[in-house]
Amino acid sequence: MARRIIDSHAHLGDIFHENRNISFKTNVRKGDYEDRFIELEESLFTKPLFTGDPRDLQLVIDGGQFRCWEATLENTSRQLDECDMAGIVLLPVLPNTTFEEYLAASKLDPRIIPFTAADMTLSIDEMQEKLYRDIGRGAKGLKLHPILQNVRLLDDRMHAAADVFARADLPVVVHIGEGTYYSADKTYPVNSKFGAMSDFFEFAKNRNNQVLIAAHCAAFAQPLMEGCKGIDNVYADTSFCSVAAAREAVKIMGAERVLYGTDYPFVNEKFCIEVIERAFENDPVTKDKVFYANIAKLIHL
Numbered sequence: 001m002a003r004r005i006i007d008s009h010a011h012l013g014d015i016f017h018e019n020r021n022i023s024f025k026t027n028v029r030k031g032d033y034e035d036r037f038i039e040l041e042e043s044l045f046t047k048p049l050f051t052g053d054p055r056d057l058q059l060v061i062d063g064g065q066f067r068c069w070e071a072t073l074e075n076t077s078r079q080l081d082e083c084d085m086a087g088i089v090l091l092p093v094l095p096n097t098t099f100e101e102y103l104a105a106s107k108l109d110p111r112i113i114p115f116t117a118a119d120m121t122l123s124i125d126e127m128q129e130k131l132y133r134d135i136g137r138g139a140k141g142l143k144l145h146p147i148l149q150n151v152r153l154l155d156d157r158m159h160a161a162a163d164v165f166a167r168a169d170l171p172v173v174v175h176i177g178e179g180t181y182y183s184a185d186k187t188y189p190v191n192s193k194f195g196a197m198s199d200f201f202e203f204a205k206n207r208n209n210q211v212l213i214a215a216h217c218a219a220f221a222q223p224l225m226e227g228c229k230g231i232d233n234v235y236a237d238t239s240f241c242s243v244a245a246a247r248e249a250v251k252i253m254g255a256e257r258v259l260y261g262t263d264y265p266f267v268n269e270k271f272c273i274e275v276i277e278r279a280f281e282n283d284p285v286t287k288d289k290v291f292y293a294n295i296a297k298l299i300h301l
Contacts, residue, residue: 003083004291010262011092014071027074037266061182085269090105094118103138115173143173150191153174153199154202171235201228214236215236217236239261246258
């Protein structure tokens with residue numbers, strides 16, 4: 001039997017560009033490139049990814065892109081095998097990766113748990129109808145990425161999408177973080193300011209009737225909880241958390257509101273698992289909640 005570990009935050013294929021057809025390629029191996037993520041993960045997230053040097057930023061952008069191109073179903077399943085994991089939540093980001101793509105992957109590997117994404121090019125009624133259909137077909141939650149979708153979180157369409165999952169009692173994962181994803185010489189319709197944590201605070205205040213997962217925010221538990229004071233339905237995943245940060249997140253948020261997450265393929269599962277193993281080596285109850293029980297409860301496994 002697989003270990004009780006579910007990654008609550010992962011991706012398959014190229015979340016940055018359309019029509020790359022990465023997910024179902026076979027025999028894709030790691031390329032020969034300067035991968036700045038290796039030092040980050042091998043340090044168990046104690047070394048900085050961003051140094052302030054523009055050249056380093058470009059290496060991070062390029063490395064992230066290469067890792068996405070290597071994130072095939074075959075390679076993802078191999079990581080699950082090597083780490084003996086029970087499951088992985090895949091978060092699509094329209095228009096680049098889709099629920100249909102991840103649903104198909106889940107038919108080939110039942111450890112895959114597909115979420116869906118809202119098509120912001122549709123009318124609100126059409127978008128909601130599509131999301132209801134996705135839930136009927138097996139979507140276990142919703143991913144909102146304001147930057148890559150180029151729609152501010154406070155937009156009516158974002159609230160309308162979340163409404164569907166409030167009614168279905170399923171979680172909504174919201175990207176938080178003002179990241180840069182594309183080279184300066186590339187033009188894509190994105191606005192990094194749409195990843196502001198302050199927008200999430202405003203969004204959450206109006207959505208106290210459903211589970212909201214603040215992506216990447218266990219590492220920023222203190223400001224997250226200060227901004228969400230009085231809101232008891234906010235969770236956070238441990239992507240890019242060090243051992244100390246994971247412990248601090250549980251201390252601040254409580255063990256029931258912290259979820260194991262990686263943001264795979266940007267980092268590999270084995271390093272993130274080691275963080276949680278070390279952080280809670282003397283507390284098996286908390287470790288099980290973070291690794292498995294919390295997300296399993298939220299998606300009704």
